[in-house]
Every structure is written in C-alpha cells, then in structure tokens.
Amino acid sequence: MPDRSQMRHNADRRRPTYETFSPVISKFELTAEALAMCTNPRDPHIVVAMSGGVDSSVAALLLKRAGYRVSAVFMKNWNDTDADGRCRWEDDVEDVLSVCESLDIPVNTVDLSQAYRDSVFDEFIGEYRRGRTPNPDILCNREIKFKAFLQHALGTGGDIIATGHYAKSDFANGARALCKGTDRGKDQSYFLYAIDQSALARVVFPVGGLCKGDVRRIAQEAGLTTHAKKDSTGICFIGEKRFRRFVSNYLQAGPGDIRGTDGVILGRHEGAAYYTLGQREGLGVGGVRGSSDGPWFVVGKDVESNELIAAQGHNHPLLMSTRLVADTLSWVSGSPPPAPSKSTAKTRYRQPDQDCTIVRVDGDTLEAEFEQPQRAVTPGQSIVFYDGDRCLGGGIIDRTS
Numbered sequence: 001m002p003d004r005s006q007m008r009h010n011a012d013r014r015r016p017t018y019e020t021f022s023p024v025i026s027k028f029e030l031t032a033e034a035l036a037m038c039t040n041p042r043d044p045h046i047v048v049a050m051s052g053g054v055d056s057s058v059a060a061l062l063l064k065r066a067g068y069r070v071s072a073v074f075m076k077n078w079n080d081t082d083a084d085g086r087c088r089w090e091d092d093v094e095d096v097l098s099v100c101e102s103l104d105i106p107v108n109t110v111d112l113s114q115a116y117r118d119s120v121f122d123e124f125i126g127e128y129r130r131g132r133t134p135n136p137d138i139l140c141n142r143e144i145k146f147k148a149f150l151q152h153a154l155g156t157g158g159d160i161i162a163t164g165h166y167a168k169s170d171f172a173n174g175a176r177a178l179c180k181g182t183d184r185g186k187d188q189s190y191f192l193y194a195i196d197q198s199a200l201a202r203v204v205f206p207v208g209g210l211c212k213g214d215v216r217r218i219a220q221e222a223g224l225t226t227h228a229k230k231d232s233t234g235i236c237f238i239g240e241k242r243f244r245r246f247v248s249n250y251l252q253a254g255p256g257d258i259r260g261t262d263g264v265i266l267g268r269h270e271g272a273a274y275y276t277l278g279q280r281e282g283l284g285v286g287g288v289r290g291s292s293d294g295p296w297f298v299v300g301k302d303v304e305s306n307e308l309i310a311a312q313g314h315n316h317p318l319l320m321s322t323r324l325v326a327d328t329l330s331w332v333s334g335s336p337p338p339a340p341s342k343s344t345a346k347t348r349y350r351q352p353d354q355d356c357t358i359v360r361v362d363g364d365t366l367e368a369e370f371e372q373p374q375r376a377v378t379p380g381q382s383i384v385f386y387d388g389d390r391c392l393g394g395g396i397i398d399r400t401s
Contacts, residue, residue, distance in 0.1 A: 028062040028206045030160070033171040037201055038159035046204070047158035048072045049149055050099070050107065052092030054226040055164030057099045058215045059206040061222055063162060064103050071158070072100050072107040075149055077116040077140070098225045110152050112144055119143040125250045131303035132380025133276040135191075142194040142330075150199055161203050167192055168208040169200055170390075175333045176200040178391040183211040189391045190349045193384045194330040244274045256306035258285060261299070261318065269308050272301045278319055278376030285310055320373040326383050326395035327365045336361045337392055343385045345370075347377045347397065353386060366395060 030044060038044040048060040050072040063070045074096045093109065100107040120139045127134035145163065153161045165188045166181030176197055181187040195203070207215050219227035253271025260266050266285045269275065275282070275298050285296040291312060299318035300309035311318060324347075329336065337343065339361045344353035345368065355371040368383060377383075377400045384394035 028066055028204075028209075030068070030204065031171060033176070033201070034160060034204060040159075043069055045069045045071070045157060045159045046162050047153035047156075047160070048105075048162045049145060049164075050074050050096045051164065051232075052095040052226065052229075053164065053232060054216055054219050054224070054229055055166070055207055057095075057164075057224050057226045058210075058218050058222075059162050059164045060099065060103055060105060061218065061224070062206040064105060070103075070105045072096065072105055073149070073153065074107065074109045075144065076109055076111045077113055077120075077144060079113045095226050095229065102222070102224060110149065112148050112152075115148045116140070116144055125247075127380050128247065128251055128273045129303070130380075131273060131301060133378045134380045135382055137191045138194060138382055141191055146192075146195050146199040146203065150202060154202070159202075162206055163203065164207055165192060165205050166208055166212075167205045168389075169203065169205060178332045179208075180386075180389045180391070181205070181208045185350075186212050189386075190346055190382070190384050193332065193382065193391050193394045195332065196330070197332070197334050200332065244270060247274065253303075254306070256308070258283065258308045258310050260288070261309060261311050266296070266310055272303045272306045272308055275301060275308055276376075277301075277378045283308075283310060315375060319376050321370075321377050321400035322373050323359075323367065323369045324377055324383065324400045325365060325367050325398045327398050329361070329364050329366060329393065329395040331393035332391055333393070336366070337385070337387075339366070343387060343392065345383050345385045345394075347374060347383050348381060356385075358385065364395075365398075 035041040035044060046063050046068050048056060048063065048070060050056045050060065052074070060070060060072055074093050076093075096107060120136055120143055123139055124134050124136045150161055166183055166186040167189045168179040168181060170177040170179055178189055178192055178195060178200060180189050210218075216227055248271070251271070251273055253273040255268050255270055256272055257265050258267045258269050266288055267283070269283070277298055277300070279298045280295050283296050283298070286293075294312045295314075296310045296312055297314065297316060297319065298308055299311045299316055301307065309318070331337075337358060339358050341358050343356055343358055345356045346353060354374060357369050359367045359369050368385075377397060379397050379399060381397050382394050383397055385392040
C-alpha cells in the first residue's frame, strides 16, 4: 500500500479536523457486553473494515468521535484487472487513505484474495455449474469479513471489528442477536444471517441506527471525500464487466434450446447456466405463432441437457411456489427455533417480509411453507427468517414445490 506521502492532495483545500465536526445525529457507544470482550475495557481497540465507501467511512468517524482507539484495514479480495489494466481496488484504497488521513487513524491493507477465491469464488462458480444461482455477498460475509478478516484483526491487536453494514446487534436472554437496521430500505441483515455467536460478539455496526441520507450528510459535513461516492452494486469481482462474458471464462456453457412448456422450441440461448428463474432479459423470444405479444420468462432450466423452459406471464404458475426445502443452515443464536413455528422470511434481498411456517428442522435441512405463493424462489439463494426485527438465521434454498 502507498504511504500517505504518495497520496494526491489538493494543496488549496483545508479539511476540518475531526474535532471541529458538528454533533452527529446519533452517538455510537459500545455496550457493556462489547466492552467485556476487550483486553482493556477502558481503552478498547476497534478495527474498522474500510471499503472506500461512505458507510465504512462514517462508521470510522463515529467511533473516532466517541473517543475510541480506532484503526482501519482495507481488505484486498480480488486481484484481476479491468480492460484498462487497472484493479478496481486501487481507486477504493485511495479513498480509504484519504478518509483515514482526515480522521487521523492508522490504516493498513490485508490481502485476502486467496481465501476469497478458495471459499467464495470457487463456490460461486460451482453453484452455477450445478444450475443454481448463488449469493456471493453472503459467502463473503461468512468466510471473509467475519472469519478471515476478524481473525486478522484480533491477531494484530484488535479487540473488536466494525463494518459499515446497515444492521444492529443486541444482547438479550443470554445470547447475542442480529437485528434489522433502522433504514429498512438499506437493511443488510439478510446478508449477515450466517454470522455465528462468536463473530457477532466481536463486531459492531456503527451506522446501523442511521438512515442512508443521514450517513451521507454526516460525511459531507465532515469533509470526507466519500460523501457523494456512488454505492457499489452487483458482484464485487465482476464490477462493470458483462456478467456472461466474465463467467464464461470459468464455465463451459454453450448455446442450447429454449422450449415452451409444450416442448416446442422457441429459440436459442447462450448457456443455461447463465440464466435464473424469473429472468426476462436476454431471452430474445418473440413472435411465437399462437402466442400473445407479452414478455417471456424463464420458468425452468436443465443444465445437464442445456435447455431452458420459458413461458409468458410474470406470475406464471411454474414460477409460483408455497413450500421449499433449504439446507446449509445457520442460526444466529446457535440453535434453530422450534418446529413447527410461525415466522416471517425473505427469499431475496429487499423483499417484504413474508408470513411463513418453519414446518420441520432435521439436522442441516428444513422445510418452510408460506401463507401466500412466492414468485421465482431460486435454488442457490438464501431464505432468511425473522421474528419481528430480529434475524433468526436461514439456509440455502435447495428446491421448491
């Protein structure tokens, strides 16, 4: 990593020191349970996972302003370059350096790219080969941020880690709980359900009690360079590349037939593994004799025969299901809720909570039933259960009915 003397500065700009910032909207303080995990509760050392975005920037700011001993680490998880030969992390690390200089906190990098490739990327590609649609953000949180990075932070003198996630943690009934963030439009508890008790004990979410607009306003008044930075979207290792073009480097998936539910060939696709249930874009089906002009959707696929099944209708019956089986279970409290039991659940991020029943839990497998039919519940994605604001845990969807 370049040292601060290598950073580009605007000589005419005068940034305020952190002491001159106006009061924050919500002061963040460590709980007694968090302080109890520290080697010296009077001087806790908090290591912030800095991504170069506004959320982790403000997380560091709030902790610094509260008077804690704060350091930052930038995780380098991917090494491939873009078409212009530049790594995406190079821009992010410059933003991290700028923010850390403004806040007067030390910063280092840790290269976790091999761990990321082994435990996240390889699993991502493997799931696509099996015809499923994985969620690498959940894998990254479980294996990298709250395992590999946490171990690094603790091994280098940290007591607790902090991230910019929109979530909250609580301590009740003798266990640590993961809860939804205040900003329901940005709540990220769905991506964090696989965190276990030992990791949750060592993490704090300073922006979890704030709304996104407040976070940007705090960063702007503080003069942080990330205050207007666009939120990252999509899959981190793909970036701005076309998804199929990138994944085709790792999958051997060629063109195949698109068939209707009656078996009639409707067209050709670029590789069944690239498509997901409910997908409309990229099918290129139209002008089918005897059919309306309405859009076509993927309602089924078979990667072994390399065929897609398509049908018209956003809520076609083949896209709707009321029951599912999930495996690879993770429970935040360490144990599953009793079955049968009522709950709410999401089968994708930002989906409104859906009423359901956890019908049975058998080891690492569960069955759940929804009160209302759900659209495009996709194997490889996660179902995450809630009791009000509290995230109970979840698992990876295996099949539906």
